[in-house]
Amino acid sequence: MTDADTGWDGSEITTAAGTRVHAAVLGRPAGAEVVCVHGLGCSHRYFLPLARHLARDTRVVAPDLPGFGRTPGPRTPLDVRGLSRALADWLRVTGRGRVPLVANSLGCQLVADLATHSPGLLGPVVLTGPTVDRHARSAWRQVSRLLADVPFEHPGIVSTLARDYLVCGPRRLAATFRFALRDPVEHKLRHVHTPAVVVRGGRDPIVPEDWARAVAALLPRGRFADVPGAGHALNYSAPAELARITLTLLAEVEQERD
Secondary structure (H helix, E strand, C coil), X not given: CCCHHHXXXXXXXXXXXXXXXXXXXXXXXXXXXXXXXXXXXXXXXXXXXXXXXXXXXXXXXXXXXXXXXXXXXXXXXXXXHHHHHHXXXXXXXXXXXXXXXXXXXXXXXXXXXXXXXXXXXXXXXXEECCCCCCCCCCHHHHHHHHHHHHHHCCCHHHXXXXXXXXXXXXXXXXXXXXXXXXXXXXXXXXHCCCCEEEEEECCCCCCCHHHHHHHHHHCCCEEEEEECCCCXXXXXXXXXXXXXXXXXXXXXXXXXXX
């Protein structure tokens, strides 16, 4: 199976987490890898713009977590812990422990949860648009913020997300949303001991600046970065700048090792 028709080089299918996990790949076969962790209802598809920029220097791998994209999920939707354990199992099975992770939105919550039960799998992390703002942990506030974000996103993301939402279905989407709202991510960030950058789009209404800065401050080795004028899904709407921030972090980590 390949994703050549959608811009990816190809796909991996791995038996992990009790299912067959699909991951899209792009970039130099022998290059250092970066793993992308998608957000609520999404899949590998909305990471393609970022992957195109990162693929000049790395090999990008974007797995679909169980129930999303091309990865079958259990009948009962997985909560944050279930999804993070699925990610952990996939990282172990594919030998990608300590590979840098670039996460968006709910994906940031999964990375923080991963750090609490499988810290040895964690490499450097880039958390873009980390949810959920602890001062707005209600469905109506999050939905209103999501709608307010639309004007600041690239128009192409609408069809991409609409397709992904249809694939996962309204029941799984709603259940995962409820799980995300109940997840106290702020209590888990202290477990992320690897180098980390929290990146926020300057116009992102879902993640206010004070919340993004608070997330960065709670990370033992975290710092904050801002992308002026951008919205929530930086991996799609501001991929060049997010790629630059990611590659800068990886270069810094490499210098520390030397």
